Amino acid sequence: MIRVFITDDHEMYLEGISLLLQKQEKVEVTGSSLSAKDLLNRLPELSPDDVLLLDVNLPDMEEEELIRRIRAIRPMQRVIYLTLMRGTRYVHKLMKYRIQGYILKNATVEELVTAIETVGAGKNYFSREIDILHEGDFRNTLTIEDRKVDEILSKREIEVLKLVCREFSNAEIAQKLFLSVSTIETHRKNLIAKLGVQNTVGLVKFALRNNLID
Structure with missing residues (x-):
């Protein structure tokens, strides 16, 4: 089972995605947060192998500040970002913090589960729908430090x-x-x-x- 913790400030979306993932045989939703601060408070309770599903835009903390704090507590925590935007602004900023995934919120359940399973297995998953990927497929090449x-x-x-x-x-x-x-x-x-x-x-x-x- 791949354990997943979800953070999103939209309660209806959070509940919806939790219900969808709970129906998946290989995924266990261990909890959720509605804010970045709550996530950080609960992070020490989570396993380093848990996959964090994070909304890029959380109102109580900038995305770079949040991932910086996550990395300070858990340098190897697996993180997938969810976004409504197809552009490259956020993914460029977040790549340097060794995020493992970045997909659109309107992705299919199948793609989301694939992303979770891929990241859970220690690889990276970046949606083909993000504009940055139109130059070529490098979803599994973003963790530069551990690769030749x-x-x-x-x-x-x-x-x-x-x-x-x-x-x-x-x-x-x-x-x-x-x-x-x-x-x-x-x-x-x-x-x-x-x-x-x-x-x-x-x-x-x-x-x-x-x-x-x-």
């Missing part, structure tokens, strides 16, 4: 990353690698999306942290 770089990035992406870090323009990189400028632009976008960073500075920091550049 070459399991996350292709050889070509690593080549492009190194050249970006050396401050070559897209046109210069295209010329060096005998590719089109548009292809390099796509590689750059994919790198930013896969690594969960905001810009070139973030790419450089990742490359330094993983000894890809001096």
Whole structure:
């Protein structure tokens, strides 16, 4: 059984999703909270293996502050975020805290259960419906720290990353690698999306942290 604790400030949604999950053979709903503060108070009671289902927008605490506090108490707690928005604003901010899942609230019960089972098994699940994933499927590549770089990035992406870090323009990189400028632009976008960073500075920091550049 995979144990799940749900936090959402909308009581009707919270009750509805709890009832749906309680009907699943492999899922046990261990409890729920209507606020971030209540979740934090109850977190020490939960098992590190429990999966937290969290609403991105809780009125009593910013999403980054909440996940930061969760990680301070339980660095390895498994977390799936639920959202109504398809954009990338929140997922980009939350990736650096090693969240394990991010799906839309209008996902099917089947997809939600799949996400819970995937995260419960120690893997990551990110909905294909989130705009950030249109650049490619990297649902299981977001926990950068415990994975080898070459399991996350292709050889070509690593080549492009190194050249970006050396401050070559897209046109210069295209010329060096005998590719089109548009292809390099796509590689750059994919790198930013896969690594969960905001810009070139973030790419450089990742490359330094993983000894890809001096």
